[in-house]
Amino acid sequence: MYEVRVVSTPAATPESRQEPAIRAEKLTMAYGDFVIMRDLNFTVNQGDIFIIMGGSGCGKSTLLRVLVGLKEPAAGKVLYREGSLWDTEAGSKRNAILRRTGILYQSGALFSSMTLAQNIALPLSQYTPLKPKEIRELASLKLALVGLAGFEDFYPSEISGGMCKRAGLARAMALDPDILFFDEPSAGLDPVSAHLLDELILELRESLRATFVVVTHELASIFAIGNNSVFLNVETRTMSASGDPNELLAHTTDPNLRRFLTRGKE
Amino acid sequence: MTQHSGGRPKADNPARDITQRDGALTLVFSGVWRMDRPFPDLAPVTKALEQTPAPKQLAFDATAVTGWDSLFLSQCRAILSLAKARGIAVDLSGLPAGAESLLALAAKVPERQGAARKTNRTSFLESMANIGISLSESTGNLLEFLGDVTLACVALFRGKAVFQRSQLVSLIYQASVQALPIVSLISLLVGLILAFVGAIQLSQFGAQIYVSTIVGIAMIRVMGAIMTGIIMAGRTGAAYAAELGTMQVNEEIDALKTFGFSPTQFLVLPRMIALVFIMPLLCVYADLMGVLGGFVVGVFMLKINPMQYLVHTWQSVPLANFWIGLIHSTLFGVLVAMAGCYRGMHCGRSALAVGQATTSAVVTSILAIIIATAIITVTCNIIGV
Numbered sequence: 001m002y003e004v005r006v007v008s009t010p011a012a013t014p015e016s017r018q019e020p021a022i023r024a025e026k027l028t029m030a031y032g033d034f035v036i037m038r039d040l041n042f043t044v045n046q047g048d049i050f051i052i053m054g055g056s057g058c059g060k061s062t063l064l065r066v067l068v069g070l071k072e073p074a075a076g077k078v079l080y081r082e083g084s085l086w087d088t089e090a091g092s093k094r095n096a097i098l099r100r101t102g103i104l105y106q107s108g109a110l111f112s113s114m115t116l117a118q119n120i121a122l123p124l125s126q127y128t129p130l131k132p133k134e135i136r137e138l139a140s141l142k143l144a145l146v147g148l149a150g151f152e153d154f155y156p157s158e159i160s161g162g163m164c165k166r167a168g169l170a171r172a173m174a175l176d177p178d179i180l181f182f183d184e185p186s187a188g189l190d191p192v193s194a195h196l197l198d199e200l201i202l203e204l205r206e207s208l209r210a211t212f213v214v215v216t217h218e219l220a221s222i223f224a225i226g227n228n229s230v231f232l233n234v235e236t237r238t239m240s241a242s243g244d245p246n247e248l249l250a251h252t253t254d255p256n257l258r259r260f261l262t263r264g265k266e
Numbered sequence: 267m268t269q270h271s272g273g274r275p276k277a278d279n280p281a282r283d284i285t286q287r288d289g290a291l292t293l294v295f296s297g298v299w300r301m302d303r304p305f306p307d308l309a310p311v312t313k314a315l316e317q318t319p320a321p322k323q324l325a326f327d328a329t330a331v332t333g334w335d336s337l338f339l340s341q342c343r344a345i346l347s348l349a350k351a352r353g354i355a356v357d358l359s360g361l362p363a364g365a366e367s368l369l370a371l372a373a374k375v376p377e378r379q380g381a382a383r384k385t386n387r388t389s390f391l392e393s394m395a396n397i398g399i400s401l402s403e404s405t406g407n408l409l410e411f412l413g414d415v416t417l418a419c420v421a422l423f424r425g426k427a428v429f430q431r432s433q434l435v436s437l438i439y440q441a442s443v444q445a446l447p448i449v450s451l452i453s454l455l456v457g458l459i460l461a462f463v464g465a466i467q468l469s470q471f472g473a474q475i476y477v478s479t480i481v482g483i484a485m486i487r488v489m490g491a492i493m494t495g496i497i498m499a500g501r502t503g504a505a506y507a508a509e510l511g512t513m514q515v516n517e518e519i520d521a522l523k524t525f526g527f528s529p530t531q532f533l534v535l536p537r538m539i540a541l542v543f544i545m546p547l548l549c550v551y552a553d554l555m556g557v558l559g560g561f562v563v564g565v566f567m568l569k570i571n572p573m574q575y576l577v578h579t580w581q582s583v584p585l586a587n588f589w590i591g592l593i594h595s596t597l598f599g600v601l602v603a604m605a606g607c608y609r610g611m612h613c614g615r616s617a618l619a620v621g622q623a624t625t626s627a628v629v630t631s632i633l634a635i636i637i638a639t640a641i642i643t644v645t646c647n648i649i650g651v
Contacts, residue, residue, distance in 0.1 A: 203371055207367045207368045
């Protein structure tokens with residue numbers, strides 16, 4: 001749910017941006033005995049477009065899975081406004097937190113037995129008191145927002161990969177989430193579509209005042225949309241920097257991060 | 267989720283006023299326009315927009331709106347499309363800033379012409395024709411698959427078939443050793459059941475010993491083969507369909523093709539070899555377990571001497587039954603492997619399609635098993651075996 005504030009651009013309200021939406025404290029992720037990343041500490045503020053970046057296999061997607069409650073961290077805490085996500089006694093609290101989030105999976109993860117409209121309607125019919133007609137109208141609004149007007153009755157197998165991704169975004173936005181997670185949004189998209197998706201994210205941030213957490217290693221996207229980030233260093237198995245990616249590029253002394261942000265040229 | 271009843275007065279419930287001046291219509295919104303509150307009826311707006319003469323302009327005033335979500339957008343969008351249909355000019359500037367830009371975004375990409383589905387009803391004749399077309403298509407597919415399999419078998423006998431020997435070994439292991447527990451249990455119980463059914467009738471005239479004949483002939487001639495066939499259809503045939511279907515979804519089969527491998531040789535052939543090789547062995551094992559089941563009933567319930575039971579089984583069951591059972595099970599091996607692989611190879615590219623492929627693999631193989639049994643039984647009857 002979004003509040004209407006009397007602001008022209010989100011960047012003009014430093015107070016509102018300082019509210020933390022998600023905080024990671026001493027987060028350690030592991031598969032069995034194999035530790036992928038340890039001691040991650042970072043804060044995602046309200047209204048941020050927060051980039052999780054790093055080389056292939058460094059645990060970006062795993063970190064996303066931990067943040068959205070799909071994988072339990074080996075140690076540490078993920079704190080939302082309501083409290084810790086991985087508190088063992090807080091099952092209902094976790095559901096309340098997750099209700100405020102929307103997730104776009106790498107290849108859309110649309111339910112193949114349902115049409116696009118039904119995919120979006122599923123959470124709406126479960127969690128809102130709306131009538132079927134209103135749900136249908138909402139679904140077509142969300143599809144129009146991602147540029148898929150008129151595709152309500154198509155099955156995911158009948159549309160292209162890029163369209164699946166956009167439909168996945170429409171589904172992620174179904175419940176008007178406060179926080180949207182994106183797993184590699186531009187992977188598998190042509191440069192123009194990837195750029196359009198970036199524009200869409202910026203546009204949605206402006207109008208929805210939502211917080212975005214984006215896993216990507218697409219440099220163009222990182223600099224174009226990110227205003228906060230964390231860099232996962234695959235060699236030291238921990239984070240080595242956090243902050244605005246443009247400033248990181250200008251000021252960082254970490255050779256790994258420099259190499260990453262300059263495509264290995266420096 | 268709490269439902270707010272429509273009648274309950276609440277200070278910030280969504281409300282809408284319509285003001286009209288010089289042909290310009292202004293919708294004045296106030297309150298919190300969110301999903302969990304009842305929205306006012308859209309009918310007055312529709313009426314105001316459809317009056318004659320049509321209003322020249324439609325404007326919004328949302329200064330008193332204290333919160334909104336996408337249901338509000340959805341309603342605005344409905345009003346906009348009504349206005350558009352009537353040719354009324356719309357001024358969006360009175361809406362909340364975010365809402366205005368989102369509505370503009372939603373209208374940015376026009377609805378693709380011809381994309382929307384029409385739900386056209388098909389007539390009876392048309393649907394019959396569709397059935398006919400799909401039937402001929404699937405017959406064509408089946409014949410093509412059979413042809414591919416035949417060619418792959420020819421290649422196998424000429425020693426030119428390309429597949430991984432290690433994969434064959436693991437397929438054989440999965441189809442044999444891992445299937446033993448369930449085959450043991452089911453055939454033991456089937457033997458037991460057959461013995462019980464016979465025992466009740468035979469003990470009425472003191473012919474309990476013939477339980478061994480009933481169990482022996484039934485298990486060895488047909489039941490052992492049918493039970494293993496059905497178990498393997500549900501266990502291994504389904505697994506083949508699901509595995510190949512998922513490979514189809516993941517484009518693994520395409521990858522094989524572009525590397526120049528024949529998917530039929532690489533994937534179907536080892537599975538067929540595994541089942542054709544393993545099914546007769548499993549059948550013999552099931553025969554033994556069935557006879558053991560009968561033996562348990564005969565010895566412990568009917569008090570037949572154990573030695574006598576075994577000797578009587580040996581003497582009263584002609585060896586021909588054993589060979590007939592083996593023929594059954596070899597054939598079932600071919601049928602189950604073919605049904606599983608055929609359905610998997612012709613799977614669509616979605617989770618739904620994998621489920622359908624698995625279902626139809628099991629249904630097809632069980633159907634084929636029963637039909638084949640009927641044919642063999644009638645044939646044996648005619649030639650008098």
